[in-house]
Amino acid sequence: MTTETKSIVLISKDSKPFPEIGAALKADQQYNYEECSGTLTEMNGRASVLADTHDLILFQTETDTEIDVLAIKRLREANGEKAVILALSGAETTLADAQLLTRAGVDGVLAETISPDELEAEISKRLKPKIQLPALMPDQGTLGKVITIAQARGGIGATMLAVNFADHLLGKVRRKQDKPDCRVALVDLDLQFGSISSFLDAKPNEALYQLSMDGTEPDATFLSQSMEHFPNGLSVLAAPSKLAPLDALKPQQVSKLLQVLQHEYDYVVVDLPHALVEWLAPVLEATDRMLLVLDSTVPAVQKARQLIDFYTEDNLTLQIDLVVSHEKKPLIQGRHHTEAAKALERPLRHWLPPHPKAAREAVDRGVPLSKAARSSSLNKAVKRLVTTIKAELAQAPHSAQQVQ
Ligand SMILES: Nc1ncnc2c1ncn2[C@@H]1O[C@H](COP(=O)(O)OP(=O)(O)OP(=O)(O)O)[C@@H](O)[C@H]1O
Ligand SMILES: [Mg+2]
Structure with missing residues (x-):
């Protein structure tokens, strides 16, 4: 050379x-x-x-x-x-x-x-x-952006955000025959307790179980055949129904999974487990933006601090946005908000209001908020969040390979 x-x-x-x-x-x-x-x-x-x-x-x-x-x-x-x-x-x-x-x-x-x-x-x-x-290099410019959703405590609304984030990334509500604006993949890496399938009335998917068991690296054909493709254009890799040890999946397999998806899709939305495993490293490396969902209670803020330290330990420039769930954006933030932002060294940037009726309706029907409760404050808040992040990612250099 x-x-x-x-x-x-x-x-x-x-x-x-x-x-x-x-x-x-x-x-x-x-x-x-x-x-x-x-x-x-x-x-x-x-x-x-x-x-x-x-x-x-x-x-x-x-x-x-x-x-x-x-x-x-x-x-x-x-x-x-x-x-x-x-x-x-x-x-x-x-x-x-x-x-x-x-x-x-x-x-x-x-x-x-x-x-x-x-x-x-x-x-x-x-x-x-x-x-x-x-010719020997993949075109970095066409690699899909990876948005990773993490949670500071269980049941906080992380999967709700992952599902509806992916749905809004697809673009405007269109006629049935129209193609979506973007190609979007939604991946449930909460292997043992993942619930994306129930949020979207999708089938559990044994692909990740199979990978965990046989140790092979997934290729484009395997993934395209394994993913469930919805009429609105969303492709979903749901968590398996069978339980495998969380660490059975290897970092190299997860790295390959994301690489393939980044080549096939404009956006890859990843729902993380509430556990720290070795294969998180390639996810963090590929992540263009992490959304850490929390509330402003002291235990959640303390956990968020620990997670931020862990996630950024080897990824100093990983961009983590805080999403406060079950709270409407206050006109003036309370002292506990200011203290939380200070402890976490970043603003409480996005807010998702509590809306049990809309959330329940969507889950019961197995459809995104945009279908079940389009005019709800919760759907509008997720849509705003997506618009902001999408615009920022369009401007940003591809961080995935650069922060290694
Ligand atoms: N802003 C909200 N207002 C009301 N209900 C919500 C809101 N966000 C999520 N929910 C509901 O709370 C429940 C838990 O949400 P979700 O499964 O998204 O949380 P999670 O953080 O992914 O939990 P897990 O620890 O199980 O992964 C679901 O029934 C969901 O519909
Ligand atoms: Mg979840």
């Missing part, structure tokens, strides 16, 4: 920034490396020239993340997704800061203490796809 030289620029306010990193990159024949003094904001229009003329920009973050966020947004507007941008952050940068930077368009947030070897690995991982033959 021929490897062309890649150019890297480090933007740093320090006069002698990261000497070890600089020396290692200068010595590496694969790269043309230069340093620019200043902050990303101080570069003004020059940053977009640097982005046009370099394959990768490394920049040292400012103490005030908002300033960097503005600069990154401006840079992305001018330069699109052409250059890879990596942030080097100090100890003061929080998880929430890292997420803000990622949302603005940064491809990765790395610790300033990163060793030259680790940095080299991060850089070559991000530059590699561009130096491989396009």
